[in-house]
Amino acid sequence: MKYKRSSGIILHPSSLPGPDGIGDLGSSAFEWIDFLKGCGCGLWQVLPLGPTGYGDSPYQCFSAFAGNPYLISSEPLIENGLLSQTDLSDRPNLPENKVDYGAAITWKVTLLDRAFETYCSNDANTIRPEFEDFSETHAEWINDFALFMAIKDTQSGAPWNNWPAPLRQRQPQALQQFKLDHIKDIQRHIFRQFLFFQQWNALRSYANSKGIQVIGDIPIFIAYDSADAWANPELFYFDTNGQPTLIAGVPPDYFSPTGQRWGNPLYRWKVHKDRGYAWWIERLKATFRLYDIVRLDHFRGFASYWEIPAENPTAEIGRWVPGPRLDFFNTIKNELGELPLIAEDLGEITPDVIELLDALELPGMKILQFAFGSGPENLFLPHNFTENYAAYTGSHDNDTILGWYQTAQNHELDYCQRYLQTTGEHIALDMIRSIWASVASIAITPLQDLLELGTEARMNFPGKPAGNWTWRMPKDALTLARRDYMRDLNELYGRLAE
Numbered sequence: 001m002k003y004k005r006s007s008g009i010i011l012h013p014s015s016l017p018g019p020d021g022i023g024d025l026g027s028s029a030f031e032w033i034d035f036l037k038g039c040g041c042g043l044w045q046v047l048p049l050g051p052t053g054y055g056d057s058p059y060q061c062f063s064a065f066a067g068n069p070y071l072i073s074s075e076p077l078i079e080n081g082l083l084s085q086t087d088l089s090d091r092p093n094l095p096e097n098k099v100d101y102g103a104a105i106t107w108k109v110t111l112l113d114r115a116f117e118t119y120c121s122n123d124a125n126t127i128r129p130e131f132e133d134f135s136e137t138h139a140e141w142i143n144d145f146a147l148f149m150a151i152k153d154t155q156s157g158a159p160w161n162n163w164p165a166p167l168r169q170r171q172p173q174a175l176q177q178f179k180l181d182h183i184k185d186i187q188r189h190i191f192r193q194f195l196f197f198q199q200w201n202a203l204r205s206y207a208n209s210k211g212i213q214v215i216g217d218i219p220i221f222i223a224y225d226s227a228d229a230w231a232n233p234e235l236f237y238f239d240t241n242g243q244p245t246l247i248a249g250v251p252p253d254y255f256s257p258t259g260q261r262w263g264n265p266l267y268r269w270k271v272h273k274d275r276g277y278a279w280w281i282e283r284l285k286a287t288f289r290l291y292d293i294v295r296l297d298h299f300r301g302f303a304s305y306w307e308i309p310a311e312n313p314t315a316e317i318g319r320w321v322p323g324p325r326l327d328f329f330n331t332i333k334n335e336l337g338e339l340p341l342i343a344e345d346l347g348e349i350t351p352d353v354i355e356l357l358d359a360l361e362l363p364g365m366k367i368l369q370f371a372f373g374s375g376p377e378n379l380f381l382p383h384n385f386t387e388n389y390a391a392y393t394g395s396h397d398n399d400t401i402l403g404w405y406q407t408a409q410n411h412e413l414d415y416c417q418r419y420l421q422t423t424g425e426h427i428a429l430d431m432i433r434s435i436w437a438s439v440a441s442i443a444i445t446p447l448q449d450l451l452e453l454g455t456e457a458r459m460n461f462p463g464k465p466a467g468n469w470t471w472r473m474p475k476d477a478l479t480l481a482r483r484d485y486m487r488d489l490n491e492l493y494g495r496l497a498e
Contacts, residue, residue, distance in 0.1 A: 001340055001362060002388065003441045007486075007495040008043025008215065009036065010396065010446040012058065012459070013071050014099055017475045020111070021094035021104030025199040026073025030206055031478070037210040038483045040490035042497030044207060045215040045444055047396060049200065049290060051149075053225055056101045056469050057460075059297070060223040060264075062149065065141040065286045067196035070108045076199055080127065082115035098470040116191050120184070134194045140282065141227075146189035147175065148227035150182050159225040161242045168242055170231070200290065208292070211497050215342070215444075216291030218283075220298045220305075221248045221264035228279075229265055235272060235279060236265040248301070249308050249315035253347050256463045259315025261308060269324045277324075277331050284336060292340065295390075299343035299362075302328060303352040325352075329360055342390050342442070366391045366440060368431050369404050372412040372419065381419070382438040391440035393431045393449045396459040400448045401428035403455030428452045429485070436489045443495060450486065451477055 016023030016032060023029075036044055050061030051068045058068075077083040088111075094103055119125055135142065148160070155163050166174030179186065204214055222228045224244055229236055237246040248264040250256075272280060287294055296302070301323055308318040332339070343357055345364040357364055366389050371380035378384065385391060393401055405413070405427045417423065422430045428449040435443045448457040448471070460468045490496040 006042045007443045010045040012047040024073040026075040035478045039486035040496040069192040144231040145227040146186045149189040150185040160230040213292035215293045220301045244310045261315040295342040300353045303356045363388045372416040389440040390442035391435040393445040436493045
């Protein structure tokens with residue numbers, strides 16, 4: 001897949017400013033699109049938009065198909081009569097500079113429940129036909145998801161392997177009885193999805209109307225505690241009690257000396273192949289209903305993946321196992337055509353990964369932070385880029401540029417300063433300029449680097465189980481000076497969006 005010369009910024013919606021404790025899909029998101037347009041950027045990259053579970057990570061979601069209800073904005077709910085100003089009168093005093101997930105989720109659930117009760121109490125509700133059409137259109141995944149979430153609510157949020165056996169094992173009689181007893185609770189979760197997709201579709205349409213495409217992120221693995229794992233246990237390595245026997249991760253690398261034990265269940269790829277990769281085809285269809293371009297997170301797992309026995313406490317002991325490789329991608333292409341994809345090819349890259357990338361002609365990723373430790377042959381240095389790459393100053397898993405610069409080793413700092421011909425006073429902007437000037441077809445930076453922020457603005461520390469994903473953009477961050485700086489770069493280096 002060849003991409004035109006372009007540029008963009010990474011900003012997850014949860015990081016937007018707003019009054020309800022977490023960024024959302026309301027007016028701040030539309031203002032963000034206007035800022036991107038003013039920058040001359042044609043790309044907006046987000047993290048996975050699914051309903052977050054353990055650790056509030058967008059990479060550990062309760063569903064690979066659903067949206068995150070905590071990103072629903074209260075503003076449109078007031079406009080369409082589902083909420084009133086009175087419903088906001090007891091809004092708690094929530095922090096503006098970071099997401100306090102416990103407090104924000106409690107408040108968002110309160111608002112969403114009030115909106116649902118308003119919907120239920122109005123027999124002549126004008127959105128009822130739209131809601132019913134949505135429920136029918138998404139029935140293939142949303143019924144299992146809503147049932148899963150409703151059961152989880154009755155089990156105090158416990159993961160599905162701790163549910164009573166009849167529900168854990170999806171015994172038909174038990175599920176049918178639960179549906180009869182909890183029909184309104186199930187509808188509540190479907191309604192939240194309706195609101196999410198309604199708001200996201202409006203925002204994405206606005207972005208597209210401004211010439212901006214949205215890059216989404218699809219984690220290769222799903223969360224164990226998810227509707228997908230519960231509803232399709234035969235697709236994963238589970239024992240007869242539903243417990244995972246093999247889990248995903250990566251061996252020790254430059255992110256973590258003991259590797260990363262992600263804990264996600266591993267696919268029984270032979271079962272997927274025998275079914276024509278049907279589950280994956282539906283997952284990709286759903287993903288492209290959300291985004292214009294999709295980054296395949298942990299792409300190397302399609303070539304070979306690190307298999308860890310579930311009882312192991314770290315990822316140090318495991319083995320590489322062949323993934324589905326070209327057979328998977330050829331099947332997907334035959335079903336869905338050529339898809340606009342970017343391969344996250346970081347980590348230990350072996351010949352089988354390179355072979356798969358070359359066969360698919362997918363752009364890989366270059367992270368400039370990794371460039372300065374080993375001399376001029378380092379493949380992350382811009383002079384070693386080729387056109388078919390997406391170049392980044394850093395990703396959500398990195399420290400910010402300023403944070404990296406303040407902690408890097410002396411030999412890295414020396415090479416960086418010499419390479420970029422800089423004193424380091426505005427090191428983040430220098431790095432942005434470097435990748436914008438490169439031959440890579442796509443150039444992207446996290447907003448934190450454009451704002452020249454330090455480690456306090458870091459989004460994620462790989463291997464750290466809690467306290468991530470909390471950064472929020474200050475209200476006054478999107479200045480005219482930042483906008484004009486980006487627009488000048490886009491004009492200078494031929495990346496200006498039409």
